[in-house]
Amino acid sequence: MARPRNPLLSRERIVSAALDLVDAEGLAALSTRRLAAGLGVSGPSLYNHFATKDALLDAVVDHVVGEVDLSMWQGPGVPEATGWSGALLAWARSYRAALVAHPNLVPVLAQGPGRRANALRLADAVFGGLVDAGWPKADATRIGALMRYFVFGSALGSFAAGFVDDRQLYSEGYPHLGEAHLLAERQRQVDEGAFEAGLSALVEGLTLQYARLGAPGRNG
Known part of the structure; x- marks a missing residue:
């Protein structure tokens, strides 16, 4: 079976990409559309890992606290x-x-x-x-x-x-x-x-x- 063109999504990969986006462009730039485009996936696929944008933001913030x-x-x-x-x-x-x-x-x-x-x-x-x-x-x-x-x-x-x-x-x-x-x-x-x-x-x-x-x- 051929490998997928983009690495499979994971919570960790989504959080990392979201943090990079916020660091670069600010909180207002964080959207499922922008994030999905950056990850090379469809927007709905993100909801398999985070039910809402607020849940994703919570995970990003908690990742930073973990540092x-x-x-x-x-x-x-x-x-x-x-x-x-x-x-x-x-x-x-x-x-x-x-x-x-x-x-x-x-x-x-x-x-x-x-x-x-x-x-x-x-x-x-x-x-x-x-x-x-x-x-x-x-x-x-x-x-x-x-x-x-x-x-x-x-x-x-x-x-x-x-x-x-x-x-x-x-x-x-x-x-x-x-x-x-x-x-x-x-x-x-x-x-x-x-x-x-x-x-x-x-x-x-x-x-x-x-x-x-x-x-x-x-x-x-």
């Missing part, structure tokens, strides 16, 4: 082995890296885990790791929310890219913005530096709160 490293929260002795604060730092950096790699999906990712398996595993790992390290459940919940706000906010837009390369614009009436025209070309350096500064400040503040809890037998 986030959770190893710092898992296994015996973790996060005690490195400290909850070290685990929080490493996880936040990995989370942001996944979002920055797929910025067009950030608004959907920010809606919460819903029924997405990888997103629920992430929430479970972080909450469980903080509770195991001695944080009360209410505090662990707030810390999880706080970190989501911060990580998503840092990935949602670029501070540096909001300034234009126009020295004259900032020299006329903005005495403290004499070098603002340089920010756009230093976008990655500025944005990553701001993220790291904020992340360090957050975790240092949480470390002070943790010390006041007096949680026995744990390190931060």
Whole structure:
């Protein structure tokens, strides 16, 4: 029997193609027609794997969440082995890296885990790791929310890219913005530096709160 001209469809292949399309052209470009054309199949064949476009988008979003490293929260002795604060730092950096790699999906990712398996595993790992390290459940919940706000906010837009390369614009009436025209070309350096500064400040503040809890037998 002759091989099919195009590889057989699978959920993984559809999700990968959909992610490539969203990364390249944005969420508005995602349609069964565009996706089927890119895969070289008929539109109805996609519905054998995903009943609706929303179900497909959920799978794409959850695939991205699956890129986030959770190893710092898992296994015996973790996060005690490195400290909850070290685990929080490493996880936040990995989370942001996944979002920055797929910025067009950030608004959907920010809606919460819903029924997405990888997103629920992430929430479970972080909450469980903080509770195991001695944080009360209410505090662990707030810390999880706080970190989501911060990580998503840092990935949602670029501070540096909001300034234009126009020295004259900032020299006329903005005495403290004499070098603002340089920010756009230093976008990655500025944005990553701001993220790291904020992340360090957050975790240092949480470390002070943790010390006041007096949680026995744990390190931060």
